[in-house]
Amino acid sequence: MADLGSGLVKRILVIGAAGMIGRKLVARLAAQGGAELIQHDVVPFEGASAVSDLSTPGEAEKLIAARPELIFHLAAVVSGEAEADFEKGYRVNLDGTRQLFEAIRLAGEGYRPKVVFTSSIAVFGAPFPDAIGDEFLNAPLTSYGTQKAIGELLLSDYSRRGFFDGIGIRLPTICVRPGKPNKAASGFFSGILREPLAGQEAVLPVPETVRHWFASPRAAIGFLLHAAALDTRRLGDRRNLSMPGLSATVGEQIEALRGVAGEKAARLIRREPDPAIMRIVEGWPRNFDARRALELGFRADASFDDIIRFHLEDEAQKKSASPLPARA
């Protein structure tokens, strides 16, 4: 067990530290203090301890040279890119993960770190039950989901064999994702909140009846820290967990936006139906029964109002340009 407060964790390795979740996690760990942070990503970034491609032979060995007691493995080629570039997706998401796991196994000398792996609800593929439970088949419909499902299987087997102490957490779609709009098919779920909150227009490509599964960045960081501190003996041999989230329709998202930021903000959403995006979104999970994670103490956001307020609070610190005040 990696008790972050106990002083037993002297070094923490964050792989994928330059990503949105990585940066927020590092900020939180740095604020807590008490452990040396080793920050890694494939792109150069402020605070980097190492910049390299995890899938290049030998790189994983270097990253664990200081024998970090706790490792967060967040690095991945995202869904759209893994679909567009088959070889890159398998190289980074499968081979990179396997090389990290192999480096730990081969380190020997009793080295047995805690490994927190971010998986995804993309390990599931339609058709779904009304709420996806903890025993539902992993039948991904993307190469990204396939690579994450394989990472989960490896994590379980390496943990069962005693090579490390792993836990995989399947994150809901993160909302509100800060920063610029991106071209991910899921981008509009954040865009229809983030842009109007900043006084900008946003495009909604699907009907308001579309339902999806969400967590705020703040909840996601909470999942990671809770996973790191969790006694994995409570998991048994099933080391991968669907995280609790908030199941909401686009209409409910907009209602929350209206409640927090007023009708003027809601009017900035422009409906532009896009059949291509609708087809992709139809294959995505809508709702989960995350009973196991809840029993293990993982906590979802309480409401979409909270998700929007957390966004305003967390992002307002960084840029004062936000035209709307945060309500606590």
Next chain:
Amino acid sequence: MADLGSGLVKRILVIGAAGMIGRKLVARLAAQGGAELIQHDVVPFEGASAVSDLSTPGEAEKLIAARPELIFHLAAVVSGEAEADFEKGYRVNLDGTRQLFEAIRLAGEGYRPKVVFTSSIAVFGAPFPDAIGDEFLNAPLTSYGTQKAIGELLLSDYSRRGFFDGIGIRLPTICVRPGKPNKAASGFFSGILREPLAGQEAVLPVPETVRHWFASPRAAIGFLLHAAALDTRRLGDRRNLSMPGLSATVGEQIEALRGVAGEKAARLIRREPDPAIMRIVEGWPRNFDARRALELGFRADASFDDIIRFHLEDEAQKKSASPLPARA
């Protein structure tokens, strides 16, 4: 669709042709005629077209050089060995499979063979429902099961991307397995029938109440041929199927033995409880709801009497030493 009777399949590659299932499949394909057989295994055997380690870079490319329209991938390091030798299991069962799939992908020029992959009920791990359905989680409890589950995920993704036309079939425990007793923990399920049928004593290490999931070698060959001929458009994106089998207790096995070969044969079973084997067997699946495979036309054995009679018929041809006549 690989219609074996249509003449469209000119070459058939069997990987793992020296194994028990491989030999029976090759014999059946040879009897059907009409296609050139390319037989491969890692050990030398009579009739071999090629002997090599599939996981050695470059070997998979050589195997598909003649562009077989149909490939049976049966090769695997078995459960016990994959557990005892971690690196060998991953090298052969994961890397070997992936290199075959990659060789096909990279062949290009419109090459898109049908690939029939033998998976295993070891992709499932306890705790189980009463009958394991088609949407139950793959949570293996062995490295072998992990490697088969990863093979299934790769098969689905490569098929979805159009690199080949794959189907994975999860075989029940094969019974009666011909030949000498082996040291597999599951060996007694065949041993308690095969040895008494040959007038020999057999050891039963578990109580008669133990329930398991069985198919005869003849049923298994039937699954492979049906999978090869199946129009995979009927599968959608879920390319892996639990095969139908016979759920039976050890007591029911013995009752069938008594019915076919008499009380004298049944008395050759010596009870020698083995807590170590019992612990392993407790983690194994007992029963399935193989609705999907049944709807797709896969057929299980009708009874354990049949399983025993098939054994006597099929093995009597090879050695006249069998003291008990086959009943048709």
